[in-house]
Amino acid sequence: MMPDSSKRHTPDSQLNLTERDQKVIWHPYTQMKNALPHIPIVRGEGVYVFDEDGKRYIDAVSSWWVNIHGHSHPYIAQKVAEQLNVLEHVIFAGFTHEPAVLLAERLLPILPGKQDKVFYTDNGSTAVEVALKMCLQYWDNKGRSKTRILAFKNAYHGDTFGAMSVSGRSIFTDAFNSLLFDVEFIDLPNENNISYLTSHISNLKDTACFIFEPLILGSGGMLMYEAKYLDQLLSACKDTAILTIADEVMTGFGRTGTYFACEKLTNKPDIICLSKGLTGGTMPLGVTTCTNEIFEAFLSDDKLKTLYHGHSFTANPIACVASLASLDILLKSETLQNIKRVEAKHAVFLEEIKTHAKVKAIRQTGTIIAIEWETGNETSYLSNLRNLLYAYFLDKGIILRPLGNIIYILPPYVISDEDLDYIYAAIKSALEEI
The missing domain is CATH 3.90.1150.10 (Aspartate Aminotransferase, domain 1)
Incomplete structure (x- = not known):
């Protein structure tokens, strides 16, 4: 009973x-x-x-x-209500739909650099998880052993285990520190340490990726640093074949004065993570975008080179429509x-x-x-x-x-x-x- x-x-x-x-x-x-x-x-x-x-x-x-x-917001509410009467959700493995395709078509051209593909998830933490998996498997698919990850001290990238691992050790992670994978943490760049940091990065040949919150470390205390020094770090990463991940979950969609914080950079990231303002705050949705170079490393007759990641609500049509409506307002x-x-x-x-x-x-x-x-x-x-x-x-x-x-x-x-x-x-x- x-x-x-x-x-x-x-x-x-x-x-x-x-x-x-x-x-x-x-x-x-x-x-x-x-x-x-x-x-x-x-x-x-x-x-x-x-x-x-x-x-x-x-x-x-x-x-x-x-x-x-x-x-x-009445405009977002109207678009969401209309979509609810058309299609509330459908599995995104083996199927697609107009809101997801249209959102990718509209989002990619306004992102900094040359972003070519959109991978949908549920929130900021999962967007980061996908980005990390993309980078680590990219090198594995290419037959290269590059597993070191670089991140900032005091960073915060989310509360799932991969996201916690690349976040600074703090009260948020204390109970789990022994279970998190190793990451090399570096100081925020400034005029006094930038030469050391760029020189250090040039020696990290086994590094898979560098993940960063551009210009502002949010939960770490709203710590802010200058774009010109981040640019130099990204340049050093590019010269050392280190993939770069911009966590724009908080900074995206206008928070830093431009639509995306990375617009202030000359060197653009290979991967961008988005969430929070993506739907205008209406409902959860995460996005991880990447270049064609990264995407093509997963194209193979070998099924082991597939990116095996997904969520039940991947590319939810209602969330995609809310994002499209939010973009309409943002770009006015x-x-x-x-x-x-x-x-x-x-x-x-x-x-x-x-x-x-x-x-x-x-x-x-x-x-x-x-x-x-x-x-x-x-x-x-x-x-x-x-x-x-x-x-x-x-x-x-x-x-x-x-x-x-x-x-x-x-x-x-x-x-x-x-x-x-x-x-x-x-x-x-x-x-x-x-």
Whole structure:
């Protein structure tokens, strides 16, 4: 007899949504023992989300960096609704469909460099997994033993095992470090170490690939570095026959001021990983693109040279249509104007607070601005200041999710000047009060 768990999981009409959540949900990146009650969001509109009591919050972090055009965008919603009545999903092994082909046709020409093929997955982590497998198997298919992987210290590329392996060792990976494959981590390039780094890379003949977050290391603390030094690293990789992977999961689709961060580079990557803003924040979808040179290394009568990777929801038609609608909006002139407007507003705010005693460091790239709070201790994701800041801004109706003692603003591009000014004013108040 099957166990009767109906009573245990039946919604209790006497409980509110937060209380019901506490009974059945395990939230991400959350120590559930002492977690604050989770705020029940019932709808979204533009840059705002609303809780069940009607309180409005400015989504200043784009709901984990995914929402670029605002919540519940009517144009994206319309296209998704239309697709639901045509084809919701079909297996992508042995079959294809118009939304997937059209998205690839529209995406490839606007990507930096010469990207020729699209491989669909589900999210940023899986896009990275595919990129790593492409590189390692590329060399294996060519009969060459190249297995070393190069990455940046403090990098973050996702939470699956391959993605964790190429991410900097941190609290995110501590429990699994003995199980992760070896990776060589290097410092972010700057004027003092670039000569050493390029010389070092030229000696790494057994290296399969170099994976990097271009210009900004997101979860590592919104650490920023200059394109000209990354360019030199990519040049050294090219000269040493090291494949390069640009993880543009966070930086893609306008975040750095251009459509893609790698547009700022002379040397372009061999592989690009995309997700987050790809669908405008509507639903999950991942993309790994590559050059024809990489793709052709898998063409063979030998079936062992096949890229054996796939997901049940690969190239989901609804997600592809959402991405096409998001691209329509992204490529409008007014969207680029909004990106430049946000970028300019951030720059003015930076100048206003950069000398404040509690500002340990402040940095900006495109629509992203990060403020490192002075605590008297080293910067840490586990800083006690994090919860104080988080609660302070929530009370003011602003969602800012600090990385320890680092707060950042990464808003949808449609955010108004008034809402930006409100956020800036709240940060100034926090600098005085906390």
